[in-house]
Amino acid sequence: MIGRGANMKKVIWIIGTGAACVVYSFLVGVIAIAGQIITSIRTHSEIQSVNQDFLNPIMAVGWAVLIILSIWMHKRWNAKCHACKRWNALKLLKTEVLKQEKISVLVELKQRNLNREVTGTQDQYIPGKRKTYQDTYQCKYCGNLEICTHTEDSTSI
Numbered sequence: 001m002i003g004r005g006a007n008m009k010k011v012i013w014i015i016g017t018g019a020a021c022v023v024y025s026f027l028v029g030v031i032a033i034a035g036q037i038i039t040s041i042r043t044h045s046e047i048q049s050v051n052q053d054f055l056n057p058i059m060a061v062g063w064a065v066l067i068i069l070s071i072w073m074h075k076r077w078n079a080k081c082h083a084c085k086r087w088n089a090l091k092l093l094k095t096e097v098l099k100q101e102k103i104s105v106l107v108e109l110k111q112r113n114l115n116r117e118v119t120g121t122q123d124q125y126i127p128g129k130r131k132t133y134q135d136t137y138q139c140k141y142c143g144n145l146e147i148c149t150h151t152e153d154s155t156s157i
């Protein structure tokens with residue numbers, strides 16, 4: 001079931017990605033400093049300050065790669081089979097609408113004066129629909145079926 005668990009996953013994922021970026025920056029920094037110390041020993045010169053023009057592109061490219069990798073891993077992780085624990089195992093078999101409810105959705109309407117300037121906001125309930133979907137996934141390795149439900153709200157506006 002999607003719910004609290006999915007939120008926890010997201011939090012862990014974001015923290016993990018952030019941590020990976022920090023560790024990467026740290027490693028690049030350490031390597032850069034080590035490189036400078038070695039260079040200064042070899043050339044018997046003073047240790048020069050870190051060349052930011054050289055370091056910044058390396059940092060940026062590294063972060064981009066890490067984030068792309070992280071999104072890819074997250075996709076694989078999301079499709080993890082809980083029976084055989086393999087990643088990227090679940091394939092969507094079918095999606096069914098379980099139920100449809102009429103709901104009231106709270107929206108914030110902007111109040112404007114004659115000059116079309118926003119003077120304030122007003123909360124108002126408008127009719128909408130809440131659809132509950134049931135997704136059935138099947139593991140491509142062990143055939144285990146997993147069911148997730150999710151809801152989607154839509155308004156008539």
Ligand SMILES: [Zn+2]
Binds near residue numbers: 085086089139142144
């Ligand atoms: Zn499986």
